[in-house]
Amino acid sequence: MTPQPRMDEGERLREALHELQVLRERERSSHAATRALLDCVQAYATASDPTEATLALLGALARAIGAARVLILAREGGQVQVLRALAGAEAARGRPDGAARSGEGAGTATAGARASMGEGSRRGAAEDATEPPLDLFKRARNVADLSMLGAWPDAIDPAPHRSLVSAPVPGRPHRTLCALHAAPGGFSRADLALVEHLAPLLGQALAAEALADDNALLAGVIAGSPAPVAVADATRPGRPVVYVNAAQARLAGAPPEALAGRPLAALAAPPAHGAPDRVGATADSSGAVDRALFEGAVAAGLEARFLVRAGRADGTDYWADMTLFPVGVAGDDRRRHLVATQTDVTDRVEAERERDRLRARLTGALGVTEDAFLIVGAGGEVLFANAALADALPAPGPGWATGTALAENLHAFRRYAAARPADPPPGPDDLHELARSGGGRELSLPDGRSFLVRARHGADGTLVVTAANVTRLKRIEAQMRARVAAIEAARDGILLVDSAERIVYLNRAAAELLGFDAPEAGLGRDWRKRYAAPDLPGTGAVLARRTDESGRARAHEITRSPLPADGAAPPGAVLIVRDATERLADESRAADLRAALGRAQRQEAVSQLAAGLAHEFANLLATINTAAHAIGTGAAAIGAAGAPLAAPARRIEEAAARAGRLVARLRDLGAPPRAGGTADLSPLLAALPGAAGEALPRGTRLEVETGDTALPAPAAEEAAHACLGLARLVVARGAPRARLRIEIVQPESARPLDAGLLSPGCPYAALEISAPGRTTPLPALPPPAERPARADGRAPCGTTAEAAFESGAAQPRFGDPADALSLICLQARAAGGAIERGMADDGAPAFRLYWPLATGADEADGMAPGPGSPSLAGATLLVVDRDRETGEVLHAFLEGLGAEVALCDSAAIAAEAIREEPGGWTAVIADDDAPGSDVLATLRAPAPDLPLILVTAREPAAAPGTAQAGAAGVFTKPVDLAALADRLAALPPRPGPDA
Secondary structure (H helix, E strand, C coil): CCCCCCCCHHHHHHHHHHHHHHHHHHHHHHHHHHHHHHHHHHHHHCCCCHHHHHHHHHHHHHHHHCCCEEEEEEEECCEEEEEEEEEHHHHHHCCCCCCCCHHHHHHCCCHHHHCCCCHHHHHHHCCEECCCCCCCCCCCEEECCHHHHCCCCCCCCCCCCCEEEEEECCCCCCEEEEEEECCCCCCCHHHHHHHHHHHHHHHHHHHHHHHHHHHHHHHHHHHHCCCCEEEEECCCCCCEEEEECHHHHHHHCCCHHHHCCCEHHHHHCCCCCCCCCCCCCCCCCCCCCCHHHHHHHHHHCCCEEEEEEEECCCCCEEEEEEEEEEECCCCCCCCCEEEEEEEECHHHHHHHHHHHHHHHHHHHHHHCCCCEEEEECCCCEEEEECHHHHHHCCCCCCCCCCCCEHHHHHHHHHHHCCCCCCCCCCCHHHHHHHHHHCCEEEEECCCCCEEEEEEEECCCCCEEEEEEECHHHHHHHHHHHHHHHHHHHCCCEEEEEECCCEEEEECHHHHHHHCCCCHHHHCCCEHHHHCCCCCCCCCCEEEEEEECCCCCEEEEEEEEEECCCCCCCCCEEEEEEEECHHHHHHHHHHHHHHHHHHHHHHHHHHHHHHHHHHHHHHHHHHHHHHHHHHHHHHHHHHHHHHHHHHHHHHHHHHHHHHHHHHHHHHHHHHCCCCCCCEEEHHHHHHCHHHHHHHHCCCCCEEEEECCCCCCEEECHHHHHHHHHHHHHHHCECCECEEEEEEEEECCCCCEECCEEEECCCCCEEEEEEECCCCCCCCCCCCCCCCCCCCCCCCCCCCCHHHHHHHCCCCCCCCCCHHHHHHHHHHHHHHCCCEEEEEECCCCCEEEEEEEECCCHHHHHCCCCCHHHCCCCCCCEEEEECCCHHHHHHHHHHHHHCCCEEEEECCHHHHHHHHHHCHHHCCEEEEECCCCCCCHHHHHHCCCCCCCEEEEECCCHHHCCCHHHHCCCEEEECCCCHHHHHHHHHCCCCCCCCCC
C-alpha cells in the first residue's frame, strides 16, 4: 500500500475554515428558509378571514423567494385556469393590485373582487389556457428557462417570466401553487422547498375559504328564507333559542331579540284561549300527537315532526307544522344545536277539517247503503273504501284499509274466495279497462249476492269504483223471466191491448187461438176482427165465436181487465182468452148424460116392475098349468066320466100358454137389451190418437201400443169411447200424455174387480190406460152392484143405466169426472166386462178396462166377425156427425177398409161440399139425432141421387120421413159396423165427378 502524503498544518487549517464557511452558509440558508416559512405562516395566521389568509400566504411567498408573480392554477377538462394571481409588486405593497397587467389576461382578479367569492365562483372568472408542456399538477417543478420548453399558457408567458417553480396542493386535486421569476434560473432549491412546504398550508387555506363561502351562503339563505327557522342550544337546560330568522319572528309576532333565550318549546306554546291540539301528526295516519310528546321530543333533542296549535304574541293562534332535528359539528358526534322549522298550515288544516267533515258525511251516507264504493289513488293505493265493500269483498289482512294497495286487497279476496264458487274478481287492469270502456261488469259472490261493478277515472288520476248490489234486481228479473215463461206456457191466451184495441203483446196460446202463425204476426192488429161481431167485454166474460183455418167453429170465452190509468203505463186492457168449445160441448154432453140417466132411471123402474110381475105371474101360471095338466090327465084316465073336465082343462092350458107368452114379453121388457154387433177393436184403437185431439185437454196426447192381432168385440165402438174417457181422466199437470197398452187375458176362475166381474174361461181385451209421470192418485171407482149371473154366463149388468149404454141411449162423455167414470163402469159391466184401478209396469197409475171378445157362439148368433169385413177401396164417403169424437171413430173404421173419408160436424157445411162436387161422393153417412133439424132434406137437396145412410138412436120407424125420402139405409146406435160396411159395399157405383 502506498502511503498517503501527510497534510501540513496550513492545509488542515484552510480545510477547516472552508468547512466552517460551508456550515455557516448552510446555517444561514436554513435560517433564511425557516424565517421565510415563519413569515408565511405568520401572515396566514394573522389574516382576518380565509380569503385574506390566502392572499397573505401568496404575498409572503412572493416576498420570500423574490417571485415576480404567484399563481394558483387549476386544471378543468384539459384546460389550465388561473384561480388566483398575485404580482411581486403587489406583495411588496402588502395588498393586491386592482388592475391586471395586459399579459395576464382577464383571469387575474383583485383580492377585493374575490373577497366575496368562493372557489367555485372564481372558476367562472378564471382565464382559459392550453395545457403547459410540463405536468405541473403531478409533482414539484423548478424550471430554469421556460422558453426552452415550448409554448406555455397565457398565464405563464415566457417573455416576461423566464423561470418557474411549482408544487401540487395536497388534498385539492388538480390544484398547484406556482411562482414565476423574470430571470432565467431565478429560483433555488430552497425556494422550491419553501413552495413545497407551503402547498399543504395553501390547501387548508382554500378549504377554509370554501367553507367560509358556504357558511356565508347558508347564513344568507337562512336569514332570507321565507320559512321560519329557530336554532336552540342543545347543550343547555330548556334548550334556549340562540337564533331566529326574520320569518320566524314574523310568524311569532315578536322581534328576534324577544325570542332569543326563550325555551324552544315556547315557540309552539298553546294559544291564549286554550284550544286543544288538532288530532294528527305525520307519524300517525291521523296526524295526531300529544303536546307532552312534543315537549318530550324537544327535551330529548330528537328528530321528529309535529302538527300543533300555537299562539302568537297578539293572542291569535295558528296551526304549525313543526320539524325538529339536531345538528352538530363535523367530526364531533355531539349534537350541540337543535333546529326547529315550522310552517303556518292553518289553511291546509282547515281544508283538511272540511274534507274530514265531508268524508265523514260521505262515509256515513255510504255506510248505510248496500252499494260498495272504492277510491284508488294514481299509485294504486286505497284512498277510501266503505263498509259495504269490505263486506262484499272480504280481504283478510289488508282489509281495504286506507293506504293499502289495490292489488294486495284483490289478491287477498281471491285467496278468501278460492274454495267458494263465485265469479273471479276483476284485477286492477280489468278495473282500468272497465273505466276506459265506460261499461259495467256483473260479479257473483260466494254468498249468492250479485253486484254490478262500474269504474271511472278522475281528473287527478284516481280510480273510482262502484259496485251496486243488484241481488234483488236479479231475483226480480228471475221472477219476471219465470212469469214471462209461465205466461208463454199458459194454455189460456193472454193479450195486452191499447186503447184502440190493437194488440201490444200476446203469448203463443193467444196467437194460436186467434189464428196467427206466430205472436209477432198479431202485433198492432185489432183483435176484434178475428171474431164474428164480438161483444166487447167490460169487466166480465163474454163468448165470441170464430171459424178457425180448418173450418171448425170455435167458441172463445174472453175476460177483459182494464189497466189502471195511473200514468205509469198507457191505457189499455188485459184480455184472457180461453177456448170454451170443449167446455160447452162437455156441458151439452153432460146434459145429454143427465137426460139419459133420467130415462134410464125411469126405464129401471118399469123394468123392475115388469120383472117382478113376470116372476109372480110365472109362478102362478106354473101352478095353474100344473093343475090343469093334472085335471086333464085325470079326466082322460076315468074315461067318459071325465069328459066334462077335459075341455075346461084344455082351455085352461091354452090360456096359460097365452099368459106365458105375455110373461115372456114382460121378462123381455125387464131384461137388458143385447149388445150391438161384433167389430174388430184393433183399428178403432189405432185410430184413437187422431181422435183424441178434441177429447183430451190442449197440450196432451194419447199413445197407443197395438199389435197385429184382430180383436173381435161386441160394441167395439163403445169400448173405444170408454178408452178415450179413461185417457181424459188419467192425464194431469206434469203428466201431459196417456198411454194405452193392449193384452188378451182369459181368467181360469171368476175374478171380482173394482167394478164388474170377470167370468172364467171368457177371453177379454185388457186395455191398460196409464199416465207416465203422474204422481197424484186416480179417481176411485164406484163399487160393483150385486146381481145374479146372466143365463149366457157373462157378468150381469148392474143397473138399468147399463141397459141405456147397451141400447146406445147414453155414451161416456166428459162432463163431471165422477159421472163420467160411473158411466164408463156401467158401460163395461153392461158389455160383460169389468174395470179396475192399479199400477202399470213402470209404476204409473193406471185404469185397466177388460172388454169381452167375441167367441164362436157369439158369431153363430148372427154377429159378423171383424176380419171378414168387405173392402171399400175406391169409395169416397162423407161422414156428418155433430159429435166429432163419434165421427172420428167411424172415420177411422171406414178408412181402415180402404175408403177415402171426409168428416164434418154440420149438415149445412156437408151440403155445400156436395154442391161443389156432386159426383165426387159415393155415399153420405149422417147422424139424424140433431134436434129441430131435417138432415135428410138438407143433404138430399144438392144431389138427390146420392146414397144417404142415416144413423139414429131412435127406432127406424121413428126416424121421420126416412122411408118416404128413400134413404139408402138406417142404422140404430150403437152402429153395427160390419152391417154398415156390408151396406156400403152393396151400393151401386156412381158416375165420377167428370161425368
